[in-house]
Amino acid sequence: xxxxxxxxxxxxxxxxxxxxxxxxxxxxxxxxxxxxxxxxxxxxxxxxxxxxxxxxxxxxxxxxxxxxxxxxxxxxxxxxxxxxxxxxxxxxxxxxxxxxxxxxxxxxxxxxxxxxxxxxxxxxxxxxxxxxxxxxxxxxxxxxxxxxxxxxxxxxx
Numbered sequence: 001x002x003x004x005x006x007x008x009x010x011x012x013x014x015x016x017x018x019x020x021x022x023x024x025x026x027x028x029x030x031x032x033x034x035x036x037x038x039x040x041x042x043x044x045x046x047x048x049x050x051x052x053x054x055x056x057x058x059x060x061x062x063x064x065x066x067x068x069x070x071x072x073x074x075x076x077x078x079x080x081x082x083x084x085x086x087x088x089x090x091x092x093x094x095x096x097x098x099x100x101x102x103x104x105x106x107x108x109x110x111x112x113x114x115x116x117x118x119x120x121x122x123x124x125x126x127x128x129x130x131x132x133x134x135x136x137x138x139x140x141x142x143x144x145x146x147x148x149x150x151x152x153x154x155x156x157x
Contacts, residue, residue, distance in 0.1 A: 024050040108156040115148040 025046040029035050040046060071079075118124065124136045124144075136144065 118145040
């Protein structure tokens with residue numbers, strides 16, 4: 001008795017040999033031009049055949065790997081919105097810091113001006129609660145100048 005090759009094994013061998021190469025037929029058409037094709041028209045005899053390797057198909061990634069490596073459109077959109085929100089928050093914080101620095105500089109300039117006025121000498125007057133002008137004495141001016149120096153020291157760092 002002859003040994004038989006199972007049909008499934010024969011089909012697998014046949015299919016694997018197909019994927020490796022393809023044959024290209026070369027022939028001359030009625031106008032004398034050389035033509036190439038993997039399926040020549042009927043009645044044409046091939047002058048020569050070229051064997052061209054087919055590229056191997058890329059393996060499909062496992063379902064678990066694909067979900068980890070490829071991000072969905074929703075995930076990409078959420079990441080974009082998060083980056084945009086972070087950028088806006090940073091810009092708002094930087095603007096707030098600039099505003100605070102401007103206010104601090106203005107307060108420093110006012111304190112320096114007050115100190116310079118107190119040290120310039122001369123008569124210094126204030127208005128009291130009833131709206132009357134009250135002139136400061138030498139001790140009051142020294143006390144106010146010391147307070148103005150502390151304020152300048154605190155504000156103008």
